[in-house]
Amino acid sequence: MTPALPSHTTPEVRALLGDALLHELSHGLGGPYHVLFQGRFDTNAAAFREVFTEAGVDGRVYFAKKANKAAVYAERAAVAGLGVDVASHGELREALAAGVRGEDLVVTGPAKGDDLLRVAVLQGALIAVDALDELDRLLALASELDRTARVLLRRVPPQQPHSRFGLDDGDLRGALRRCADGHVDMEGFSFHLSGYDVRQRVDLAAELIHLCAEARTFGLRADRISIGGGFAVDYVDAEDWRRFEESRRPEHFHAGKSFGGFYPYHSPVAGADALRAILAATPTGEGADLATLLRAAGVALLVEPGRALLNQAGFTVFRVQGVKERDGYAVLTVDGSSLSLSEQWFDSEFLPDPVLVPAGSGPVADAGPYPACVGAATCLESDLLTWRKIPFPLQPAVGDLLVYLNTAGYQMDSNESPFHELALPPKVVVEPSASSFRWRLDRRPS
Template sequence: MQAAVDSGIGVDVSSVYELRDALRAGVDPARVVATGPAKTHAFHAELLACGALISVDSIGELAELEACVAPSTPPPRVRILLRYRPASNRASRFGMDEAELLQCLKRLATRRTAFTFEGFHCHLGGYAWETRVQAVHELAAAVGAARELDLRPRMLDIGGGLPVRYVEGEAYDAFLPAQTPDDYRTGRVPDSYYPYGGRTDAAAWLRQLLAAPCVGGRTVAHYLNAEQLVLALEPGRSLVDQAAVTAFRVIRVKALADGRHVVFVEGSSFSACETWFGSEFLVDPVLVPADPERGADGPRFGAYIAGHSCLDDDVVTNRILDFDRRPEPGDLLVYANTAGYQMDLLENEFHRHPMPRRIVVRTNPRGAMEFSPD
């Protein structure tokens, strides 16, 4: 939050607790947008009180906001976006279709003293810039409909996120087709993965989006400029690309009945959320021996990594990793570039184990490293 304040960028909040964090950090309420689909009455009330921008997910949510402002004298000016569900994402539970969007616009046109309509928002899964271009193309009709009702949209928020490259694209493309069911303790290769080795980074992604043909032969950039629309986006974990490492301490290594091995670590799968979605974190950890003199002269060693809870599915990686030596208790398994999803929502005190420690490393003006708790 403080980094957002220092950088002069806005903050997306999805709960009343994130909103309070943002305001305590000094974020300008005018630069806060609330996009969660299931906002509580208390969340709405605090958003209205501070003047934040609210992304309305449904006709029902708009009705709830109308009820919130009705008792107020004078009523607060409610700043809103309308959340659209693009054609490429029709099965999503987020947002509204074209007919629902138009119904909301007509209601807003009759409530100008209570509501300030600022534009449209959409939620799209995946990282394809092409689906965002198509969403902008579809929203052009909604922008026109809003202006016919004398509403003045100023923003298109195309959601998030932007891609992060964890490994080189060539290595990733060679790795994927070479996998077999024997590479996984489940005997099944996952159906999909986050694009760990995509060929496009966040900056190139944005350039491709803005340069793509969109409405009336114009590029997205030309359309936005001509219509005087601000492009908003939620860059997500790309903001912390190449930041942070996560270290798991090895507790023990166990041979299983099927001849395989499992490495138990001091940690849990809550720190590697891909396994929640039937996918897999494909970046290998670096094995750092507790004894730096212990060499790698022995045979290579295959094992998967499990957490320290009593859940059989508490698995950090189902993939059988190929180590250059047998991991031993006290060794560390270190994952690079993990700032994006190693956050509070993935941490818990399962079995009353303490929360993972966070350490901030800074370089002082003399070039020396300083360590401090986060």
């Protein structure tokens, strides 16, 4: 039997799981839906800002909008005075519509099109330049518009030399010379580093501080660096994760399915605490911690968390519409698809156990476990939301709800598609009220 892997929750989530509202929304919306908690986003953002205050570091938090398309999170970022990280013309437009000021945007992504660069320059957004040809196009646009472009130069990580993102040593020097002669305000450097390794980020951040000093010899401003995102989220308890990892076998998954790897669903240092650890660490070869180096150099630190700002900020609800008994386990079919639970996009699986919310109102004895995997309402053999045989404490039945917790970060909509003409799950903003909860549909432009 596969071990249970329950998700961390919050009091607000636990209260809503016991509220009739979930079934009412399932009935009224006629399909799966996502629940959003704007207050949790505010709390996470405040935690990151507090770390900068504690360390005495000039820092700026940008919400990585790609992590969720909902309007409410960009709206909260605007109200709180956060920046927003965008990587497309559509994301930029929606951030502006949510009230985010142009100068509070950072535009990332490789090989940005001229239309995106033009709007970014006109709005005064900060632009992370990824290649020399992109910089040349940006310089020409800035000259044509008679505007000054705000620029970060993205450094290819020496720790990941095969990354397709960033400028190598030779291109960086060429870029500095171009910036010194062009219509740009070269504000500093950035990098795109895969994974969650604190040491790699600390060492590369120190290198960028030294690059700022070199850039200043060209007469450039160079007073900020961006270390991007990569702040892990802690989804499950350490002991549960250890037990899962040590006992995992092919027979724990439908059809003996195997995966190349999983997200580290338990992380002992996560979210704002990961930023705290980065600032407190001493880079290799340096005599002081990163916070001290930043202060001494007069360099601000920019961070671009996505998943970490959305920790516990939402969950996803499906309705069970079929139960098929197999040899020793059940195959549940729900009213949606794995395209609304996007970890499958990475040939992986969203592992925390979904919570079963029975349709009946009376008490049900815990007579389980009842192992079951979860399939989609499509005709694709491979379309499973959960291949793992979840040990449900109650026997699932048609009309029950399955709630996948903590899905706001990347899971909800990164890979969504109206396949089979199934409607995309709507997003519902839920807030506590005097009596119970109140809700509204998210106002994301269509």
